[in-house]
Amino acid sequence: MSFGQGGPPWGPGDGSPQGRQPYGQQQPHGRQGPATPDWEALATASEARGRKRRWALLGGGAVATVAVAALVATLVVRANSDDPKASGPIGGVSSSSALPEDTTAPAPSFSEVAPPPPPDPKEFVSSAEKDKAPLTAESLYPGRKLTVGDRVYAKGALHRTAECASGTQGALGQVLTKHGCEQLVRATYRRDGVAVTVGVATFRTAAVAAEVKEESSGNIASLAGEGVPTFCRTTVCRSTANAYGRYVYFTVGGFTNGDRVTKQDRAVFTTGDDVAEFTLRQIHRRGVAQASRAAATQ
Known part of the structure; x- marks a missing residue:
């Protein structure tokens, strides 16, 4: 179990579900009285779970913010770098893979017939x-x-x-x-x-x-x-x-x-x-x- 977030989800009483309680507020072992909900304990547990979700959301947002900032910084550095390798296209594509030049011009043709030798x-x-x-x-x-x-x-x-x-x-x-x-x-x-x-x-x-x-x-x-x-x-x-x-x-x-x-x-x-x-x-x-x-x- 996690420290500070209650004991087992199921108590030793009559088998009914029991909410998680903060550390030090567990019910004593043994038989209990009638199954009356402990409203204060339920409220405390709900508040603890809310705080946990908020911290998780805040932590995930911070990580995403850091990742976006790192990506922006990387792009800025690559854009301002004098290194020709650093200024290449994103994704590692070599700059040499540019589009081919226009190849529609006809290639020169040469006659396959040899000129006759000069007369003797x-x-x-x-x-x-x-x-x-x-x-x-x-x-x-x-x-x-x-x-x-x-x-x-x-x-x-x-x-x-x-x-x-x-x-x-x-x-x-x-x-x-x-x-x-x-x-x-x-x-x-x-x-x-x-x-x-x-x-x-x-x-x-x-x-x-x-x-x-x-x-x-x-x-x-x-x-x-x-x-x-x-x-x-x-x-x-x-x-x-x-x-x-x-x-x-x-x-x-x-x-x-x-x-x-x-x-x-x-x-x-x-x-x-x-x-x-x-x-x-x-x-x-x-x-x-x-x-x-x-x-x-x-």
């Missing part, structure tokens, strides 16, 4: 079907001189013919005719008593040109004129043969005074190599120019 210049000089640019002696060997590094070569005579065998010596004419030579362009360059004639023969395809290069024998005929005397007709000279695409280009070089060429005559070798390299570059330029025009129309 060599392809345009490998067959007569694609190699349509005009070919002349002047377009292949322009200007009045050829400069390679510190070496300057004066240009001599030029010649172009569809009778390819007429510009050859030995068995080379037969090889050109056999494989259907279309034309033969020749040019001569000279420097310090050395002269070189270069001849360019064209065929239908690169495959035919490769066969001509492998089967070639004899020489291209040297081209005199424009200050260059006849050379390399009755003496030993250096000759070469190369192919690029449908073009086969030959050189024959030696001394303008008729001397024999030996392996030690570096000037003859250098002149022939310079003229042959220039010829290769000119043929390649034809391919580049035609490939560029084709790319522009794609």
